[in-house]
Amino acid sequence: MRVKYPEETRELVEAGLERYFPAGKRPDILYEAMSHSLFSGGKRFRGILVIETAKTFGVSPKKALPTACAVEFIHTYSLIHDDLPAIDNDYLRRGQPTCHVLFGEDIAILAGDALFAEAFNLIAREQAADDPAGVLKVVAEIAGATGVCGMVGGQAVDVVSSGKQVDAETLEYIHHNKTGALIRASTVSGAILGGADEKSLRSITEYGVSLGLAFQVTDDILDVIGDPGLLGKTPGSDERAKKATYPGICGLERAQEFARERVEAAKASLSNLDSRTSVLRDLADFVFERQW
Numbered sequence: 001m002r003v004k005y006p007e008e009t010r011e012l013v014e015a016g017l018e019r020y021f022p023a024g025k026r027p028d029i030l031y032e033a034m035s036h037s038l039f040s041g042g043k044r045f046r047g048i049l050v051i052e053t054a055k056t057f058g059v060s061p062k063k064a065l066p067t068a069c070a071v072e073f074i075h076t077y078s079l080i081h082d083d084l085p086a087i088d089n090d091y092l093r094r095g096q097p098t099c100h101v102l103f104g105e106d107i108a109i110l111a112g113d114a115l116f117a118e119a120f121n122l123i124a125r126e127q128a129a130d131d132p133a134g135v136l137k138v139v140a141e142i143a144g145a146t147g148v149c150g151m152v153g154g155q156a157v158d159v160v161s162s163g164k165q166v167d168a169e170t171l172e173y174i175h176h177n178k179t180g181a182l183i184r185a186s187t188v189s190g191a192i193l194g195g196a197d198e199k200s201l202r203s204i205t206e207y208g209v210s211l212g213l214a215f216q217v218t219d220d221i222l223d224v225i226g227d228p229g230l231l232g233k234t235p236g237s238d239e240r241a242k243k244a245t246y247p248g249i250c251g252l253e254r255a256q257e258f259a260r261e262r263v264e265a266a267k268a269s270l271s272n273l274d275s276r277t278s279v280l281r282d283l284a285d286f287v288f289e290r291q292w
Contacts, residue, residue, distance in 0.1 A: 003285045003286045003289055004282060005043075006048055006052065006279055006282075006283070009048045009052060009061060010043070010044045010048055012051065012061055012062075013044040013047040013048060013051070013068055013069065013072065014044065016047075016065040016066075016069040017072060018039075019069075020066065020069050020122055020126065021035065021038065021039075022118055029103065029107055030107065030110055030111060030114060032103070033102070033103040033107050033110075033111035034111045036099060037076050037079065037080050037099045037111065038072070038076045038115065040093065041096075042072075042076075042094055043290075044072060045183075045215075045283075046071040046075050046182060046183060046186040047068035047071055047186070048068070048283070049183065049187050049190065049208075049283065050064055050067050050071060050186045050189055050190045050193075051068050051190065052279045052280055052283065053186070053187045053188075053189075053194070053204060054190035054191070054193045055190075056190070056191075056194065056275045056277055056280060057190070057191055057194020057195065057196050057275060058275075059193050059194045063193070064190060066123055066126035066127040067123055067127050067142075067189050068186075070120070070122045070123045070127075070142070071142065071182060071185070071189070073118055073119035074115070074116055074142070074182065076112075076115055077111075077112040077115040077119075078112075078155075078182075079093060080099045080100075080109075080111055080112040080115070081109070082155070083099065083100060083108075084100055084105060084108060085100065099112075119142075120142075120143070123139055124139070127193075129192075129193050130195060134192050134193055134195070137192045138189045138192050138193065141185050141189050141192065142182075142185050142189060145181040145182050145184060145185035146181070146182060149177070149181075150177050150181035150182070150185075151179075151181050153177050154173065154174050154175070154177025154180075155177075155178050157170065157173060157174050157177070157178075158178055158243065161174065161243075162243055162244070163242040164244075166244045166249075168249060168250070170244070171244050171245075171249060172213070175212075175216040175217065176209070176212065176213055178216070179215060179216035179219070180208075180209060180215070180216060181212065183211055183215055184208030184211075185208070186208070187204050187205075187211070187280075190204075191204040199272070200272075203269050203270065204269075204273075206265075206269035207266045207267075207269040207270055210265040210266035210269065211262070211263070211283075213262045214259045214262035214263045214266065214284070214287045214288060217246045217255055217259040217262065218259050218287055218288060220246045220247055221246070221247060221255055221256060222291070223245070224252060225252070246258060259287075260288055263285065263287055263288045266284040267281050267284050267285075
């Protein structure tokens with residue numbers, strides 16, 4: 001990989017997840033299921049985005065850590081539910097058995113529900129900001145990005161579109177919402193914690209929107225040509241499930257071109273900011289060049 005990934009920030013997020021995970025409570029099986037999925041690895045990309053965007057606006061990494069961990073709780077919840085037999089019916093995630101395989105569908109559903117609720121509990125309990133109203137803005141941003149006008153809405157359209165011929169507009173809607181909305185919210189939340197002005201928030205929003213779309217298109221590409229050892233799952237699941245993807249609609253080469261265009265658009269959005277944005281630019285390049 002040519003782009004340096006911010007491993008120090010990733011390690012900080014991992015330590016934060018350990019710190020904020022609500023362990024030691026009953027029922028044991030629920031916490032085992034939550035822990036299995038949350039701590040099975042992963043890029044921690046969304047949590048890193050929160051921290052690195054907040055740093056761009058002068059906020060220390062530790063101060064942004066509760067929100068960074070909260071978005072990782074939410075991302076994990078979404079993966080648990082995506083893997084269920086009723087949706088993607090996946091048996092491997094990050095090289096490990098999926099939650100429902102180990103604990104059953106019922107407990108997997110509840111583990112996802114619990115992580116989603118604990119995410120907002122964590123922000124409300126632990127997140128501080130120079131402007132207390134900023135915490136409420138963060139909650140609103142993340143809640144909006146994960147609900148019917150965001151991640152859940154995109155997932156619903158993805159489900160009903162499986163096996164059908166969809167147009168490019170529908171596919172873009174799915175990708176913008178199912179994956180892109182939480183990525184956008186991660187960047188915007190970091191900026192809110194940093195007290196960004198309206199102009200800067202618009203730039204960061206544009207960055208997050210382009211980045212989120214590039215991330216999901218790259219996921220589509222990796223499902224076609226990715227290395228199973230690096231992905232932690234078997235490629236080809238989208239084709240087997242007859243999912244709508246960019247390679248499926250416009251071909252692999254055009255999908256790769258489109259992902260690169262979105263990455264360049266994300267980086268161009270940062271040119272309007274006065275702050276140092278080198279890590280955010282590197283993260284955009286990572287999205288295109290990643291193999292996992």
